[in-house]
Amino acid sequence: MIKKGDIILVVAVSAMVLVGILGFNFYKNTHKGVRKIAVIKKDNEIIRTIDLDNVENPERITVEGKYTDIILVEKGRIRFENADCPDLVCVKTGWLSEKGDLAVCLPNQTIIKIEGETEEVDGITY
Amino acid sequence: MKTTKKLVLLSLMLSQALVLSIVESWIPVPVPVPGVKLGLANIVTMVIIAFMGTADTIILVILRCLLSSMFSGGISVFLFSVSGGLLSAVVMLVLHKKFSKIFSVVGISIAGAISHNIGQIMVASVIMKEVSVFGYLPVLFISGIITGCFVGLCSSFLIKALQKTNIFNN
Numbered sequence: 001m002i003k004k005g006d007i008i009l010v011v012a013v014s015a016m017v018l019v020g021i022l023g024f025n026f027y028k029n030t031h032k033g034v035r036k037i038a039v040i041k042k043d044n045e046i047i048r049t050i051d052l053d054n055v056e057n058p059e060r061i062t063v064e065g066k067y068t069d070i071i072l073v074e075k076g077r078i079r080f081e082n083a084d085c086p087d088l089v090c091v092k093t094g095w096l097s098e099k100g101d102l103a104v105c106l107p108n109q110t111i112i113k114i115e116g117e118t119e120e121v122d123g124i125t126y
Numbered sequence: 127m128k129t130t131k132k133l134v135l136l137s138l139m140l141s142q143a144l145v146l147s148i149v150e151s152w153i154p155v156p157v158p159v160p161g162v163k164l165g166l167a168n169i170v171t172m173v174i175i176a177f178m179g180t181a182d183t184i185i186l187v188i189l190r191c192l193l194s195s196m197f198s199g200g201i202s203v204f205l206f207s208v209s210g211g212l213l214s215a216v217v218m219l220v221l222h223k224k225f226s227k228i229f230s231v232v233g234i235s236i237a238g239a240i241s242h243n244i245g246q247i248m249v250a251s252v253i254m255k256e257v258s259v260f261g262y263l264p265v266l267f268i269s270g271i272i273t274g275c276f277v278g279l280c281s282s283f284l285i286k287a288l289q290k291t292n293i294f295n296n
Contacts, residue, residue: 002233013272102258107200
């Protein structure tokens with residue numbers, strides 16, 4: 001029942017996955033040890049940039065929109081703590097702590113991602 | 127096939143696809159990545175592709191996306207589901223019509239699942255103006271292989287059973 005094309009397809013896709021994962025790891029390991037900057041975007045606009053290494057006290061950020069997302073920031077990590085969107089994929093993603101980590105709330109169009117910063121950052125920008 | 131019969135069969139298929147997508151929303155997904163899902167409604171798409179024409183398939187996919195996004199709310203939901211749905215329907219149609227010698231129903235279904243994910247990620251990156259969502263593609267490809275395999279097996283059993291019943295013959 002399984003034909004030749006099926007196997008070729010699965011092998012080709014697996015190869016692409018492998019290349020993708022390798023490339024992503026390569027990106028993660030470049031400039032390792034630099035500052036971790038968390039970027040929160042809502043509706044294509046950056047609403048907050050946080051230097052995760054400089055967070056002193058845990059903070060909750062509420063992002064209002066079609067739904068409400070509550071983001072929790074601690075030293076070195078950030079996560080969607082709670083949301084009232086239907087699928088809760090963002091909350092289930094859990095903590096983001098490494099460069100390249102990404103959490104998306106599609107229903108509310110909110111994104112948290114962690115970028116590495118090679119240049120010196122003066123501080124926290126709002 | 128008579129027009130009335132065709133109309134009834136297509137409506138029946140549409141309602142089944144809708145029920146399947148509602149049932150699917152009850153099944154929890156173990157991976158916290160947007161876009162990972164079983165794709166049960168694809169069983170119906172596969173059956174239509176096997177028994178009916180190109181135009182019927184495309185119309186059915188658009189109607190399914192329209193109605194299911196009405197249930198779960200919002201124009202952005204519709205954009206996501208219709209982009210993935212149409213891309214996967216076109217890919218599956220081409221594979222079935224032109225390359226069915228080298229692809230079985232399982233392979234076609236895997237290709238459909240993967241192109242569904244590609245379509246959704248493309249729309250997501252455009253809507254959110256964010257390229258990094260493409261980082262989800264490796265996970266989505268793996269889940270596409272698994273779910274596509276499952277959906278493909280279901281569809282091939284269903285297609286065999288339906289061929290015996292002669293419902294789709296004149």
